[in-house]
Amino acid sequence: xxxxxxxxxxxxxxxxxxxxKIWPEAQFAAGPPVENGFYYDVDLPHRIAPEDFAxxxxxxxREIKANHVFERVEIPRDxxxxxxxxxxxxxxxxxxxxxxxxxxxxxxxxxxxxITIFRNGDFIDLCAGPHVMRTGNIGAFKLTHVASAYYxxxxxxxxxxxxxxxxxxxxxxxEAYFALLEEAKKRDHRKLGKELxxxxxxxxxxxxxxxxxxxxxIIRQAxxxxxxxxxxxxxxxxxxTPHIGRLGLYRTSGHFPYYSESQFPPLIDRETLGxxxxxxxxxxxxxxxxxxxEIDGYLLKPMNCxxxxxxxxxxxxxxxxxxxRLAEFGTVYRWEQSGELxxxxxxxxxxxxxxxxxxxxxxxxxxxxxCLSLVKTVLSTLGMSDYRVRVGLRDPDSAKYTGDPADWDxxxxxxxxxxxxxxxxFTEEPGEAAFYGxxxxxxxxxxxxxxxxxxxxxxxxxxxxxxxIWYKGPDGKDHRPVMIHRAPFGSMERFTGVLIEHFAxxxxxxxxxxxxxxxxxxxxxxxxxxxxxxxxxxxRAAGVRVSLDASGDRINGKIQRAETEKVHTMFVVGKRDMExxxxxxxxxxxxxxxTRPRGGAVEEVxxxxxxxRQA
Numbered sequence: 001x002x003x004x005x006x007x008x009x010x011x012x013x014x015x016x017x018x019x020x021k022i023w024p025e026a027q028f029a030a031g032p033p034v035e036n037g038f039y040y041d042v043d044l045p046h047r048i049a050p051e052d053f054a055x056x057x058x059x060x061x062r063e064i065k066a067n068h069v070f071e072r073v074e075i076p077r078d079x080x081x082x083x084x085x086x087x088x089x090x091x092x093x094x095x096x097x098x099x100x101x102x103x104x105x106x107x108x109x110x111x112x113x114x115i116t117i118f119r120n121g122d123f124i125d126l127c128a129g130p131h132v133m134r135t136g137n138i139g140a141f142k143l144t145h146v147a148s149a150y151y152x153x154x155x156x157x158x159x160x161x162x163x164x165x166x167x168x169x170x171x172x173x174x175e176a177y178f179a180l181l182e183e184a185k186k187r188d189h190r191k192l193g194k195e196l197x198x199x200x201x202x203x204x205x206x207x208x209x210x211x212x213x214x215x216x217x218i219i220r221q222a223x224x225x226x227x228x229x230x231x232x233x234x235x236x237x238x239x240x241t242p243h244i245g246r247l248g249l250y251r252t253s254g255h256f257p258y259y260s261e262s263q264f265p266p267l268i269d270r271e272t273l274g275x276x277x278x279x280x281x282x283x284x285x286x287x288x289x290x291x292x293x294e295i296d297g298y299l300l301k302p303m304n305c306x307x308x309x310x311x312x313x314x315x316x317x318x319x320x321x322x323x324x325r326l327a328e329f330g331t332v333y334r335w336e337q338s339g340e341l342x343x344x345x346x347x348x349x350x351x352x353x354x355x356x357x358x359x360x361x362x363x364x365x366x367x368x369x370x371c372l373s374l375v376k377t378v379l380s381t382l383g384m385s386d387y388r389v390r391v392g393l394r395d396p397d398s399a400k401y402t403g404d405p406a407d408w409d410x411x412x413x414x415x416x417x418x419x420x421x422x423x424x425x426f427t428e429e430p431g432e433a434a435f436y437g438x439x440x441x442x443x444x445x446x447x448x449x450x451x452x453x454x455x456x457x458x459x460x461x462x463x464x465x466x467x468x469i470w471y472k473g474p475d476g477k478d479h480r481p482v483m484i485h486r487a488p489f490g491s492m493e494r495f496t497g498v499l500i501e502h503f504a505x506x507x508x509x510x511x512x513x514x515x516x517x518x519x520x521x522x523x524x525x526x527x528x529x530x531x532x533x534x535x536x537x538x539x540r541a542a543g544v545r546v547s548l549d550a551s552g553d554r555i556n557g558k559i560q561r562a563e564t565e566k567v568h569t570m571f572v573v574g575k576r577d578m579e580x581x582x583x584x585x586x587x588x589x590x591x592x593x594x595t596r597p598r599g600g601a602v603e604e605v606x607x608x609x610x611x612x613r614q615a
Contacts, residue, residue, distance in 0.1 A: 013118065018060045029042070049146065057141075070133065208338075230374055333348060357483070364414050382499065580595070
């Protein structure tokens with residue numbers, strides 16, 4: 001553990017100590033450090049609420065002030081079991097009731113593993129550690145919220161109260177963290193998406209299914225146009241595929257049944273269902289027969305790649321045709337648990353900026369580098385320069401991966417070598433590969449320092465074998481192509497959600513739904529209105545997303561409205577501006593930038609859009 005993780009883990013023990021002093025009957029399960037804090041799961045008749053936090057925190061402060069040593073003691077298994085049975089673990093003293101969750105944990109510790117307890121003051125807990133030296137080494141802390149959680153994450157087990165908190169080395173660091181949280185709330189894409197009318201989620205349509213509103217669709221289309229231009233430069237061909245496919249297609253690819261739990265259930269045609277009903281086939285039997293491949297059906301598309309393979313295989317291929325690069329903004333569907341859904345960033349239907357490249361083994365390095373270059377172009381254009389690169393490799397102890405180990409070796413080496421050309425440090429992470437091949441992920445930090453996995457590139461020797469696809473080599477013989485999967489945005493929904501928060505809704509001009517608004521100061525002045533309307537018409541004719549505020553409101557009210565709606569650029573027009581053939585320029589968040597010649601201001605807007613400038 002890091003030093004901060006030890007502080008947080010130790011604070012979880014102090015939390016348990018405080019709860020026991022208030023509610024001695026509390027039973028504890030696990031209390032680990034987690035990202036940004038810690039939690040402890042507790043079974044307690046009293047429902048802990050935020051109103052209880054002040055009382056708990058006061059007890060915690062007393063424990064920290066007492067500066068108790070965290071004492072580590074190794075004990076035999078039978079002694080640990082005996083202590084749990086006497087109610088001594090996660091307790092201040094022996095109790096009439098056994099420490100039932102700790103007893104279960106002890107009994108599941110593998111044979112030969114060292115068992116330790118930690119003591120701070122009167123509190124004793126089963127724990128592997130490590131901890132800080134003393135309770136007084138815990139700096140600033142705060143309880144944050146309470147949630148429900150099943151013991152060991154199994155809904156068949158008791159439901160516990162999960163008390164969350166955070167801790168830092170000092171008060172300054174903690175205050176900075178909570179200031180960041182407040183800023184994150186302001187930037188929450190669910191909040192801004194509603195305020196700026198970018199997207200909508202409707203229960204009547206379904207959870208996790210995004211309705212793109214006109215303004216949100218502008219952002220999405222601008223992103224698609226951007227990536228489309230780059231794809232044409234690199235020689236990609238656009239394709240379109242249906243939203244549903246035969247179940248057998250995904251059996252061949254391995255997506256079914258490998259990931260059947262994260263897919264929508266298969267669809268069976270009416271005739272087959274009618275015949276099975278007459279046979280008296282039960283739902284469970286139907287499910288088993290579908291899983292066994294005895295019954296075919298259809299599946300909402302979980303991935304685009306099998307259909308792209310079929311497009312590749314639809315005609316003979318020669319080595320002269322390779323690489324074949326097929327691109328699609330393809331919508332796919334995944335069954336996410338309702339508790340995991342989150343606005344645009346975790347959904348059940350999403351559109352990937354997907355592409356699949358089919359090439360010879362000799363072409364793999366150059367094609368991977370081209371894919372990585374595309375991801376870098378996307379991120380740099382959007383000003384997302386703070387990122388790290390992760391090479392996801394297979395876990396040698398896992399059985400989830402398919403394909404020849406020798407092919408995996410070649411694919412992993414190709415990813416390592418390509419990552420090495422990026423000029424940024426990269427890490428290798430076993431277990432992060434897709435089931436069919438290794439991958440390179442770009443993990444991007446936004447302006448709040450949060451990490452998002454965005455662009456990805458994957459090398460695949462497996463699917464070409466599963467679908468038995470070929471090309472004619474220069475020797476006249478059949479050869480197997482290598483397949484590369486790549487998606488610079490990942491998904492349009494998730495990427496847009498990240499961008500909303502990254503920019504706090506203040507998009508650069510080329511992405512902004514409302515690029516320019518013309519604000520005449522006096523709508524009663526016919527000449528001024530004619531000048532403003534002509535300006536509006538010129539901008540619209542040039543392809544700018546422009547509006548004209550012809551309301552009778554005062555100019556300060558018009559400006560305030562445009563600022564609230566996050567209109568990027570405002571052309572304020574008064575009588576003197578008209579007489580000078582000029583405008584007064586305002587940019588959202590930057591205020592009044594002074595007078596500009598009308599033609600120069602328009603050209604500056606067009607150049608900013610054309611060049612996709614970040615400001």
